[in-house]
Amino acid sequence: MPWWMHVIGFLLGVAGIIAGIVFRPFWLSDWGMPTLLLILFVGTAVICGYGGPGKPLDPLFGLACGCLMMIGTGVALYSHPIIGLATIFGLGYLGSKTKFVKNRHKE
Template sequence: MTKLAQFALGCAIGVAFAACAVVAVYFRPFWHSAWGMPTFLLIFWIVMTLTVGWGGRGRPHSFRFGLIVSTAITSCFVAAVFINKYVGIGLICLLAYVAVKFLENSNGEPDPDPGDKQS
C-alpha cells in the first residue's frame, strides 16, 4: 500500500470515529431507549464480523471465521447485558479459554491421539 493510500485510510478512520462520537452525542435519547442496546449490539456484531473476517495483507478473507468469532463474542455481551453480568463474565472467560486452546492447537500439526502410547 502506498503512503497516500495509508494516509487516506487513516483519514477515513478518523472521520468515522468523529462521526460516531457526533452520532452518540446527538442521538443520546435513542441510545438510552429500549432500542439503543440491541442496535448497539447489532452494529458491534457487524463491525466484528468484518474486522475479524479480514485476513490481513496477502491472506484470504474468511467471512465464515469472522461470522463465527463475532457471533460468539456478541453472544457473551448479550448474556452480560440481558441476563446477568456474572453469566456474561463467565461466558467471556469460557470463550477466552476456548480461544487459547484453539490457538495452541492451530500450529498446523495434527494432535496426537491420547490413546496412543508413545515410548
C-alpha cells in the same frame, strides 16, 4: 497496518461519538441496546474476517468472532459485567482450542 486504515478507524470512532451524542434518546429507548449489539456484531465480523493484505478473506472466522463479542456484550449489558467478561473469556478459550482457529493462525 496501512495509514488509510488508521484514518478510517479514526473517522468511524468520531462518527460513533457524534451518533451517541446526537441520537441519545434513541440509544436510551427499547431499540438502542439491540441496535448496539447488531453494530458490534457486524463491525467485529468484518474486522476479524479481513485477513490482511495478501491474505484471503475468512468470513466464517469473522462470524465466530462477531458472535463471541455479541453474546458476551449482551450478557454483560443484560445481567452483570463480570458474568459477561467471564462469558467472553470462556467462549474465547473454548474457541481457541478448536482446529478452526488453529488453521486461521497457520495462514
